[in-house]
Amino acid sequence: MKVQFEEMFPWELAQAIAEAPICYLPLGVLEWHGEHNVIGLDAIKAHAICIRAAQLSGGVVVPPLYWATDYREDLEDGKYLTGGVEKGERYHVPGNMFWLRPTTYLNLLLDIYETMRRRGFRAILAVSGHWSGDTLTVILTSGQQFLAHNPEMKWLMLTDQEVVPDVHYPHEHAAGGETSLLMFLRPDLVDLSKTFETDRSLKSYYASEPEHLRRRRETDYRYIGVLLPDDDGSNDPELTANVERGQMLFKVISARIADRARALLHG
Numbered sequence: 001m002k003v004q005f006e007e008m009f010p011w012e013l014a015q016a017i018a019e020a021p022i023c024y025l026p027l028g029v030l031e032w033h034g035e036h037n038v039i040g041l042d043a044i045k046a047h048a049i050c051i052r053a054a055q056l057s058g059g060v061v062v063p064p065l066y067w068a069t070d071y072r073e074d075l076e077d078g079k080y081l082t083g084g085v086e087k088g089e090r091y092h093v094p095g096n097m098f099w100l101r102p103t104t105y106l107n108l109l110l111d112i113y114e115t116m117r118r119r120g121f122r123a124i125l126a127v128s129g130h131w132s133g134d135t136l137t138v139i140l141t142s143g144q145q146f147l148a149h150n151p152e153m154k155w156l157m158l159t160d161q162e163v164v165p166d167v168h169y170p171h172e173h174a175a176g177g178e179t180s181l182l183m184f185l186r187p188d189l190v191d192l193s194k195t196f197e198t199d200r201s202l203k204s205y206y207a208s209e210p211e212h213l214r215r216r217r218e219t220d221y222r223y224i225g226v227l228l229p230d231d232d233g234s235n236d237p238e239l240t241a242n243v244e245r246g247q248m249l250f251k252v253i254s255a256r257i258a259d260r261a262r263a264l265l266h267g
Helices: 010-019 042-055 085-087 102-119 132-150 176-185 212-219 241-265
Strands: 022-027 071-075 078-081 124-129 153-157
Touching: 010 071, 022 042, 022 102, 042 124, 078 085, 078 132, 102 124, 102 176, 102 241, 124 132, 124 241, 132 153, 153 241, 176 241
Parallel strands: 022 124, 124 153
Antiparallel strands: 071 078
16 A cells, blocks of 8 residues: 655545544654664654554555754854764764754644644654654654644654663664664664774774774774663664564554554544
């Protein structure tokens, strides 16, 4: 069943809305996810999950949004840090390029919701593959403001991680869970052999980014910008990331989000 908005003929879209007026909005960022994952991981997984959920629940998936707001810290030298990775690592990490002003992101989301309402959708699911509290707060605010002006609409925000509290997918960043999902969805976009190669085989690629090479040399932590919820190895990407785990996560997350979409529409 075709569910991607941009790939539908107008008559297919009309039929899909008539049968299930649900619109999925996949959200992510362009952000460092280790040397072993591509930059767009968050939106790539959110988009794939939304497509599968829509196939189960009915509805339509609009193209993913790779731009968002997040933490920002202005430094004395005129530079600034954005996002949790840069907050922790204290330098402009390669790949990070997504930051919008909170008001810009809020208004962008509100305008997107309005186009969905005007097109005939009655339930909107914002599915975020990026879990930063700063980002999620603005998304939640956008939904609250939209519903205040459109009480006849249904709106819900979910992250892929929150719907599986009973499955081993802890709050992480680029560790075993996220890496497994990407390995299943796009194995060509994961390369675990590059995990610790920053200052070795990848050194020439970073000739114009000496801060990144310096950070790799200086840190005692085995990963740069990778959040492991524990140190017992239970979510280490090298030890626990695999296609089978990714497939399991994908199937369970997609099915549960589809269930929430049906309940939202008919609730």
